Structures are given as C-alpha cells and as structure tokens.
Amino acid sequence: MRGVDPEAAYRTMKTLTSVWEVASERMLGVVARRLARGVTEPGWAESKSREVLLVRAELQAVVARYLADGMEAEAQAALDAAYGIGERVAEQLGEVAATTNPDRVTALVTRFVGQLQGTVVPVIRAHEDVYQRAIQDSESLMATGTIVRREAVAQAVADLVQAGEERFVDRSGRRWHLDAYVRMAGRTAAAQSAVEGQLDGLVARGRDLVVISDSPRECRKCQPWEGKLLSITGGTAIGSEVDGHRVAGTVEEAREGGLWHPNCTHRADVFTPGFTRVPVARENPEGYREQQRLRKYERELRDLKRGLSAVEELGDTQVGRAYRREIRAHTARLAAYAEATGQLRRRERERPVG
Structure with a gap:
C-alpha cells in the first residue's frame, strides 16, 4: 500500500502561507512607494532620510495586519488536517484504531510558528536597509550627471533587489526571501505532520x-x-x-x-x-540536478518580477522596460528547459506571491 505523498499535504497550509507571501510583497512595496513620493522634488534625499522611522512603522503595520492574530490556531488547524491525510492512508488497511497523537502535531505547530515569528525582526531590518541604501546609491548615480533622479532611484532599487538585499538571514546563516522561506517551512511542516499521521496509524494497527x-x-x-x-x-x-x-x-x-x-x-x-x-x-542524479536547475530558474524569475513590481512604483522608467524584456526572455528559457528535460513546470513557483 502506497504511503502518504508528502507534497500532497502542503495544500493544507496554502491559506496560511499565502498570507505571508502577500505580506512579503507588500513590504517591498512599502519601500518603493515611500521612495517614489516626491522623487522629482528638490531635497528628495534629505526628505527621504528623515522618513526612516515612518518606513519602519509602515513595515510593522504590514506585519500587524497580515501576520499577527490567529497564526498559531491556523497553523494548528492546517497541521491537524495534514495529520488527518496521513491517518486516512493507514485507515485503508480496513482495521479500526484510535491514532490521534496531539503531542506530535503540537510540537510541529510550535516549531513552525517559531520559525515564522523569528523572521519578523530580521526581515523588517532588511527592508529598512534597502530603503536607506537606495537613497545613498541613487545619490551616487545622480553625481555622474548622466541620469535623472527617477531613473537613478529605479536603478538603485533594481540593483538592490537583484543582489537580494531585502532577504533576511536565518539561524544557519542562509539568506532567504520571506516568501520562499515560508513555502519551505510550510511544505516541510505539512509533510512531516502527514507522515506522522500515517506512521501513528500503522502502529495503532499493529504494523x-x-x-x-x-x-x-x-x-x-x-x-x-x-x-x-x-x-x-x-x-x-x-x-x-x-x-x-x-x-x-x-x-x-x-x-x-x-x-x-x-x-x-x-x-x-x-x-x-x-x-x-x-x-x-x-x-537519478541527473534528474535531481535538472530539478534543482529548474528551481534556480524559478527563483531568478521571481526575483525579476519582484524587482519589476518595485520599480513600477516609480512610474514608466527605462529600468522597468528592461525588466519586462528580461522577464519575457527568462520565461521563454524556463519553459524551453522544462519541456526539454520533462521537469514539471509549476507556474505558482514563478510568481513572487503564489
């Protein structure tokens, strides 16, 4: 009898993780919109530098709006559902048994919620840094005398996003975009809960x-x-x-x-x-390498779309037009690669918000 498919369990987490993905997108939008205000006015850099605390407050408001209340209860419900998926696999044996093990699920909930809560401070700090760096870098570009401020700010934002400066660093030292981290944590927690449900169900039935x-x-x-x-x-x-x-x-x-x-x-x-x-x-090491390369192409495409979303706050710019051309080319390259290798193309993984 086939065991539970770990990937199938992730659907129980989609509602919860989608909220965090939206929050991730909103936070970069906060930075870009604040930079765009008054971009053609004299004294822009000085004015923006005085608004750092306002940017922090707006970022904290995003966290409060999307991530504050009910997260633990939602995680509990989602992982209970994933556990149930595993239990139903064991039930296919046709033997009746009581299998619920709330302690296992509670431990997974605690770990998952702790992972997400641990991202809040570093991800806010990372976006604050992008805001301040964009002011400084656009001023440096302006000093060349070959670019107008709107384009300079757009280019500075694009460069920072391209470099992943809005990512946060987790406890192991790895840099993450918030949306990618949440997807990973949610997929892992759901899979583990489903597997636990199946294994507990088997043991309860003497297997x-x-x-x-x-x-x-x-x-x-x-x-x-x-x-x-x-x-x-x-x-x-x-x-x-x-x-x-x-x-x-x-x-x-x-x-x-x-x-x-x-x-x-x-x-x-x-x-x-x-x-x-x-x-x-x-x-099948080649299949694994092909999958990992597809994941790399997906991350690159998400980064491009994330950058475009940010620079669009500054209106029509050469940087934005260049982004659109690159997105079209990268999308075509990804599609061709998926077709050539037979790797499954998941379009939700090509968007910053899935």
Whole structure:
C-alpha cells in the first residue's frame, strides 16, 4: 500500500502561507512607494532620510495586519488536517484504531510558528536597509550627471533587489526571501505532520514496517534509504530478515540521516510480507540536478518580477522596460528547459506571491 505523498499535504497550509507571501510583497512595496513620493522634488534625499522611522512603522503595520492574530490556531488547524491525510492512508488497511497523537502535531505547530515569528525582526531590518541604501546609491548615480533622479532611484532599487538585499538571514546563516522561506517551512511542516499521521496509524494497527519509495528526484541525503525496509518503533530487530528483506534501520534513524528533509518527495509505503514489492532503488542524479536547475530558474524569475513590481512604483522608467524584456526572455528559457528535460513546470513557483 502506497504511503502518504508528502507534497500532497502542503495544500493544507496554502491559506496560511499565502498570507505571508502577500505580506512579503507588500513590504517591498512599502519601500518603493515611500521612495517614489516626491522623487522629482528638490531635497528628495534629505526628505527621504528623515522618513526612516515612518518606513519602519509602515513595515510593522504590514506585519500587524497580515501576520499577527490567529497564526498559531491556523497553523494548528492546517497541521491537524495534514495529520488527518496521513491517518486516512493507514485507515485503508480496513482495521479500526484510535491514532490521534496531539503531542506530535503540537510540537510541529510550535516549531513552525517559531520559525515564522523569528523572521519578523530580521526581515523588517532588511527592508529598512534597502530603503536607506537606495537613497545613498541613487545619490551616487545622480553625481555622474548622466541620469535623472527617477531613473537613478529605479536603478538603485533594481540593483538592490537583484543582489537580494531585502532577504533576511536565518539561524544557519542562509539568506532567504520571506516568501520562499515560508513555502519551505510550510511544505516541510505539512509533510512531516502527514507522515506522522500515517506512521501513528500503522502502529495503532499493529504494523511496524515500511519501505521507502524510489523517487525520480532523490538527493544524496535520502538516496541511501530508497528501497530500504524500516521499523517504525524499533520493535523489529535491525538486521533481521522479513520475507527475504533485511530491516535496514528505524524510521528515526533514517529521519536523522536526512530522509524527509525540506521538499523531500519520498513515501513510507506499508510493508506487508508476501504482498509488498520492494522497489529497486535507481539512482537519478541527473534528474535531481535538472530539478534543482529548474528551481534556480524559478527563483531568478521571481526575483525579476519582484524587482519589476518595485520599480513600477516609480512610474514608466527605462529600468522597468528592461525588466519586462528580461522577464519575457527568462520565461521563454524556463519553459524551453522544462519541456526539454520533462521537469514539471509549476507556474505558482514563478510568481513572487503564489
């Protein structure tokens, strides 16, 4: 019996993560609109420099409007639903059992909410920095005497967005756009909750063994576990043979070894002696590389659209027209690549707000 598809569980989080994606877009808009006001008036730079606290207040207002109330309850509901998806997979065995394990879901909720709350201060600070840097950089461009202020500000904003200066740094030191980080965290939490629901359901029905599916897009972290027989509880001796197949380890060991990392696509299929066919693991490093390159093209396209949205606040500019040309070219390149490689094109991943 096929295990729960981790990717399918993400739909339970879409409403919640979409709110954060909108907030991410609004924050860059706050910066761009504030820079655009009075851009043709004398003393623009001095005036904008005095408005830093106003920009901070507007950014905080975005956070308060979109992210403040009800987040924990919404996360709880979403991950409860994901857990239920996993439970329903176990229910296909046809045996009645009580499987709900609220402690597991609560722990995932706490971690997810903590991840998102931890982004608020650094992401506000990053957008403040973009605002201040744009003032300074546009003044430097103006000093050349070859560009009008509107174009100078648009170019400064574009350069900063292109460099990812509005990204924040997470605890591991990695730089993230808020929307990408939220998608990753939401997808991971939902997948983990769904898998937990399935595994708890299997244990409640007296099942202890699962076999990890073969994924066409495995990475080095999870590839060693493909086609391996695992004990959910550790109750089945490691190294023992069941129906001619060796028990390679526990689910917890596999998880600690990298299985079900963010965006992992592997299932834990139910193992029934005499019925389950254990898949032969087939390495496909090229498929993984192709997928990662497509993700790179998607990120680049999102960055271009994010930059265009910001510079459009300054009206019709050469920078904006250049963005549109580049977006058309990049979209065509991405589409051609997806068709040539057979990789699934997900258009929602090509937009800053999905």
